[in-house]
Amino acid sequence: MTLTEPSTSATSTPPPQLGGPTLPQRRELVTAIPGPRSIALQQRKSAAVANGVGVALPVFVQAAGGGIVLDVDGNSLIDFGSGIAVTGVGNSAPAVVDAVTRQVAQFTHTCFSITGYEGYVEVAESLNRLTPGDHEKRTALFNSGAEAVENAIKIARHFTRRQAVVAFDHAYHGRTNLTMGLTAKSMPYKSGFGPFAPEIYRAPLSYPFRDGGLSGAEAAARAITQIEKQIGAANLAALIIEPIQGEGGFIVPADGFLPALADWARANDVVFIADEVQTGFARTGAMFASEHEGIVPDLVVTAKGIAGGLPLSAVTGRADIMDSSHVGGLGGTYxxxxxxxxAALATIQSYLDDDLAGRAREIETVLRGGLNAIRAADDRVGDVRGRGAMIAIELVDPSTGEPDAALTAAVAHAAHAEGVILLTCGTYGNVIRFLPPLTISDDLLRDGLAVVRKALAAS
Incomplete structure (x- = not known):
């Protein structure tokens, strides 16, 4: 399958299925949440699955599509999580289902490091074309966001012959050993799992809600001064940053922060890595969040929304950097x-054909409108922020401005009970994030917002 520009050609009719477009797009509860079958499965989970594997909402799913998740008890829940920003095109998009069905009938695996196949090359070509910048690029494919981040660091170190790496306050980059070191938050991601990989340092982020009016340029100067004094540019292989932080609280840096860092990195031969694992693929109203400030990273890390729910990730970047690794230095069985x-080729084509970046901007209008109305009526909502279909509210004690994690957990729990999948995040555990599929309807968005408003008022 070769990707093309957006088209209006008809797609093949999907086979009958419980999920996808046949699933009624409305919230409907027929049992308490969780229902009896989910409770039984949760008991089996406790007996069979390692305790460290948590489940945020204890329901078990039998089908999903559009903006709805159907659990095993027959409850239809509004999906404000998208599997943590994965199912941008929906949980069972017909084009993705068709593409995977065709491929599985041909072959499921050969290992690209042993015998190649065209799909890998086509995905690489697509990412080389779509990621920011018109320079010559190369791509390598992996399985998860954390694995791709590790490989981006590995590539940057090999290219620069330096070792030090800078990440930022509130960052989240994964749960493997190296990426735990990059990740800022201790619980639940790092506590007790050390020691971590060496030569990883942390710099202050631009956090407009808590920076006391610091401009993007001023925040960048603060970070750069710390990097230069505590590490030294000559020792630094890479600087890695999420253009909009994900798990750290959907923090959008002040205008000018990212360009200043990118300019400094370029001037000092430091590899600038944009971790677009959560922000990539139309999620923020652009194909990649770096585009909002005209950033052209040296390397871009992608995953999550890349393949409609199948495990895939990538590192894409400057050809000279990507090609610096020796043959056999990059790869992996899967x-x-x-x-x-x-799945990725069909998913990416859907982003283009269906203008899902445009749809993300429409979703932002609905979410911001509803959340700003809630904020105007409730001073515990300290901030509304984000871009596209990646929006969040930060909940605080209005008398002090301090984070209110207990309120945040109570609101999420109440929303779950009313059939809305709602995720929390943030270093202080006081941020509610909205990550709906880009295929969700406005009616579901408004219904979900009404549930959140009711939950906040009752908490």
Whole structure:
């Protein structure tokens, strides 16, 4: 399958299925949440699955599509999580289902490091074309966001012959050993799992809600001064940052912060890595969040929304950096699996054909309108922020401005009970994030917002 520009051609009719477009797009509860079948499965989970594997909302799913998740008890829940920003095109998009079905009938695996296949090359070509910048690029495919981040660091160190890496306050980059070191938040991601990989340092982020009016340029100067004094540019291989922080609280840096860091990195031969794992693929109203400030990273890390729910990730970047690794230095048994590549090609085409970046901007209008109305009526909502279909509210004690994690947990729990999948995040545990599929309807958005408003008022 070769990707093309957006088209209006008809897609093949999907086979009958419980999920996808046949699933009624309305919230409906027929049992308490969780229902009896989910409770039984949760008991089985406790007996069979390691305790460290948590489940935020204890329901078990039988089908999903559009903006609805159907649990095993027959409850239809509004999906404000998208599997943590994964299912931008929906949980069972017909084009993705068709592409994977065709591929699975041909072959499921050969390992690209042993015998190649066209799908891997096509995904690489697509990412080289779509990621920011018109320079010559190369791509390598992996399985998860954390694995891709590790490889981006590995590539940057090999290219620069330096070791030090800078990440930022509130960052989240994964749960492997190296990426735990990059991640800022201790619980639940790092506590007790050390020691971590060496030569990882942290710099202050631009956090407009808590920076006391610091401009983007001023925040960048603060970070750069710390980097230069405590590490030294000559020792630094890479600077890695999420253009909008994800798990750290959907923090959008002040205008000018990212460009100043990118300019400094370029001037000092430091590899600038944009972790677009959560922000990539139309999520923020642009194909990549770096585009909002005209950033052209040296390397871009992608995952989550890349393949409609199948495990795939990538590092894409400057050809000279990507090609610096020796043959055999990059790869992995499952990286760029043919099923995931087929799903990615169909998924990326859907982003283009259906203008899902435009849809993300429409979703932002609905979410911001509803959340700003809630904020105007409730001073515990300290901030509304984000871009596109990546929006959040920060809940605080209005008398002090201090984070209110207990209120945040109570609101999420109440929303869950009313059939809305709602995720929390933030270093202080006081941020509610909205990550709906880009295929969700405005009616579901408004219904979900009404549930959140009611939950906040009752908490």
């Amino acid at each position: 990286g760029g699996n043919p099923l995931a590549c087929a």
